[in-house]
Amino acid sequence: MIMGEHKKKSEIIVQIDGKEVKASEGMTVLEAAQSADIFIPTLCFHEKLEPYGGCRICTVEVEVRGWTKLVAACLYPLEQDLVVRTRSEKVDKIRKMILEFLLAHAPNSPQLLELAQEYGADKDRFEKESSFCIVCGICVRYCAEVKKKNAVGFVDCGARREISFIPEIALTECIDCKECFPLCPTSYLQAAFVLTESQAFPEDSSQTALMK
Amino acid sequence: MPRINSAAELEELRKGVLSGRDPDKPSIAICAGMDCFSLDNGRIISAFEEEVSKKDLKTKVDLRATGCHGYCEKGPMVVIYPEEICYVVVTPEDVPEIVSQTVLGKKVIDRLIYADPDTGEKAAHQSQVPFYKNQMRHIIGNNSKIDPKSIDDYLAVGGYSALSKSLFEMSPEQVLEEIKKANLRGRGGGGFPAGRKWETARNAPGKEKYVIVNAHEGEVGAFMDRALFTGNPHSVLEGLIIGAYAIGSHQGFIYTRHDTPPLKNHIDIALAKAEEYGLLGENILGSGFNFNVEVHLDIGIFVSGESSALMRSIEGNPPEPRPKYIRTSVSGIWGKPSDLNNVETWANVPLIINKGSEWYTSTGTEGSKGTKLVSLSGNIINSGVAEVPFGTSIREIIYDIGGGIPNGKKLKAVHFGGPMGGSIPESLIDTPLDFDELAKLGAPIGAGSMLVLDEDTSMVDVIRYFLDFLSNESCGKCVPCREGIRQMLKIVTNISDGKGREGDIELLEEISEVTGAASLCALGKSASDPLLSTLRYFRDEYEANIAKVKSPAEKRE
Numbered sequence: 091m092i093m094g095e096h097k098k099k100s101e102i103i104v105q106i107d108g109k110e111v112k113a114s115e116g117m118t119v120l121e122a123a124q125s126a127d128i129f130i131p132t133l134c135f136h137e138k139l140e141p142y143g144g145c146r147i148c149t150v151e152v153e154v155r156g157w158t159k160l161v162a163a164c165l166y167p168l169e170q171d172l173v174v175r176t177r178s179e180k181v182d183k184i185r186k187m188i189l190e191f192l193l194a195h196a197p198n199s200p201q202l203l204e205l206a207q208e209y210g211a212d213k214d215r216f217e218k219e220s221s222f223c224i225v226c227g228i229c230v231r232y233c234a235e236v237k238k239k240n241a242v243g244f245v246d247c248g249a250r251r252e253i254s255f256i257p258e259i260a261l262t263e264c265i266d267c268k269e270c271f272p273l274c275p276t277s278y279l280q281a282a283f284v285l286t287e288s289q290a291f292p293e294d295s296s297q298t299a300l301m302k
Numbered sequence: 303m304p305r306i307n308s309a310a311e312l313e314e315l316r317k318g319v320l321s322g323r324d325p326d327k328p329s330i331a332i333c334a335g336m337d338c339f340s341l342d343n344g345r346i347i348s349a350f351e352e353e354v355s356k357k358d359l360k361t362k363v364d365l366r367a368t369g370c371h372g373y374c375e376k377g378p379m380v381v382i383y384p385e386e387i388c389y390v391v392v393t394p395e396d397v398p399e400i401v402s403q404t405v406l407g408k409k410v411i412d413r414l415i416y417a418d419p420d421t422g423e424k425a426a427h428q429s430q431v432p433f434y435k436n437q438m439r440h441i442i443g444n445n446s447k448i449d450p451k452s453i454d455d456y457l458a459v460g461g462y463s464a465l466s467k468s469l470f471e472m473s474p475e476q477v478l479e480e481i482k483k484a485n486l487r488g489r490g491g492g493g494f495p496a497g498r499k500w501e502t503a504r505n506a507p508g509k510e511k512y513v514i515v516n517a518h519e520g521e522v523g524a525f526m527d528r529a530l531f532t533g534n535p536h537s538v539l540e541g542l543i544i545g546a547y548a549i550g551s552h553q554g555f556i557y558t559r560h561d562t563p564p565l566k567n568h569i570d571i572a573l574a575k576a577e578e579y580g581l582l583g584e585n586i587l588g589s590g591f592n593f594n595v596e597v598h599l600d601i602g603i604f605v606s607g608e609s610s611a612l613m614r615s616i617e618g619n620p621p622e623p624r625p626k627y628i629r630t631s632v633s634g635i636w637g638k639p640s641d642l643n644n645v646e647t648w649a650n651v652p653l654i655i656n657k658g659s660e661w662y663t664s665t666g667t668e669g670s671k672g673t674k675l676v677s678l679s680g681n682i683i684n685s686g687v688a689e690v691p692f693g694t695s696i697r698e699i700i701y702d703i704g705g706g707i708p709n710g711k712k713l714k715a716v717h718f719g720g721p722m723g724g725s726i727p728e729s730l731i732d733t734p735l736d737f738d739e740l741a742k743l744g745a746p747i748g749a750g751s752m753l754v755l756d757e758d759t760s761m762v763d764v765i766r767y768f769l770d771f772l773s774n775e776s777c778g779k780c781v782p783c784r785e786g787i788r789q790m791l792k793i794v795t796n797i798s799d800g801k802g803r804e805g806d807i808e809l810l811e812e813i814s815e816v817t818g819a820a821s822l823c824a825l826g827k828s829a830s831d832p833l834l835s836t837l838r839y840f841r842d843e844y845e846a847n848i849a850k851v852k853s854p855a856e857k858r859e
Binding site for chain 2: 142143144145146147149160161162165166167180183184187188191192194216217224225227244246247248249250251
């Protein structure tokens, strides 16, 4: 679903953390919360990109027709009289463990450490498997959706999923762009790119290739 | 073959097909299902062809390579009609004798018929063999009677009469009502009422709507859908066309496996033949209804069978699930209403239309109507595909049909639903096969795989296997699923290796709570279900491993 398509719809009132918030139908919980200065943590969200729903750190509790559900705020579409709780025992428990999962991969990410403090997450709870990448896919999606280059993509699936630059594209597109680098929540990306560059193109031949 | 342009022409054609068939003419049905295929049944088929031509019997005997007969344990199987003499574990060397003795001489070859391993009691006819005797084969029974590549064979068993009835005697609303009244529940795992799904898609705004056959069947231990679809592709296609008519869809998709070439081949032939006969395409049977079907192959991971991932895959995108805050029956492929049902669900549709919902609901339990295909595997004497009415007890399936546990071992547990399912212990096997009853026990029926486990099985190892499977077969998009499975697998592996620690069980429970609540799709949400079911019934095995006391399973070794 493309969120922008729904933004012109009728105005509705929803309740977020006890506060009445005016919003338009079809907006997401996250958009409404942000418009009312209510903070919901995000990791894979970026305002220029389609909501992804991968990190699940934005999980909130919503109440619809008497039912309480846990949903991803970045994706869940608002409806009239929706009640949203951005913090609860369950929500905090989920966020804490998500952070603990991710800190096993990127133990020094300032963004993760800051959230870890808020939610009491123990960065050493799970055995370290430092890949520095938390597979949020911001670089992948930024390159695909904004730059329309697809120079970086996901490879493999499940627990083996990782990002990888496509050498043929990266060689011509990335050198003057690197716009995805500062978007990375763990700063893994630059290293990945350099690594790919150096591995795929030995030093002198890559220089000559770039000169062409 | 000219196109059929009316219901009357279809019946004319059917009469023609039947009149050309002498019911007393000997017919040899050789199982060409997947399992027999892997047992080199090609050699048996060639041997029969050779023998028939050598004896100059081509006009006197029908030879048919059919779909799976279900009794995989005893494959390759050959059934000789009209006497319905059933031969098991046939070799190419047996073929000349079968032709001369049985086909021509009408004599039963004693050494080739089924013999009960305990009593030695023999059964010459398929319907007397215990594996078959205790089944109700409404959906898969025609498999041994038809050549999957022959549309005439399907017409000879009444094929496409339900489509004709739907198009000419019923409105789309009436078809929908009939399916709703039959309480047909999705056979793919969820058990969601198919009629309600159809209705949602039908009522969803938008002109363009899609209907889809989910023939991905990725569940570990499940092989009934490919047996049915490979063996009787027209029955699934007929159901799909009827569904499309009820929903108001003119485009269908079949999403199936890349690793099963005979299945794809049979589907392609069925589609081409149906189109040639005017049962598919423009103006079906002259009714004015148009419907086309495209076949798509999966990209090979388990999660591509999840409905939203499957739909993304059909769009040409990676098979990653989407959140279903808006249902796929409202917004599916390219944002259009898309009704997805499993192979077996679609195959039930012609039966319901032909015989009526009243007849259909007379079989089964209060909440689960009709029959269910199950795949029996693991520590069981008769592995294979069986079909039983809902309400049959698990005990009957395992002992009466499955023949019990081999090597004199005791039954320990039955695992349903593969890597997203659950296990029940031996003490609960009097439970009826029923969507709701099994779900209550933490072992939802899933697509119908029944993995039978004997007393030597370590349940910790079973769970380790499923978690390992999922860690490779999930998409890896969302954190609770990807990382939760990774961590659960590490802990269970440690426990299984005798390196478990105090608190591991509690940590597993904590992770499964988060993974179950926060994952994006059903795979993640139910990834820990097998683990939780074993913690419910076999907690002592985990505790024993952690306490570094050898578990009961290990002690026996």
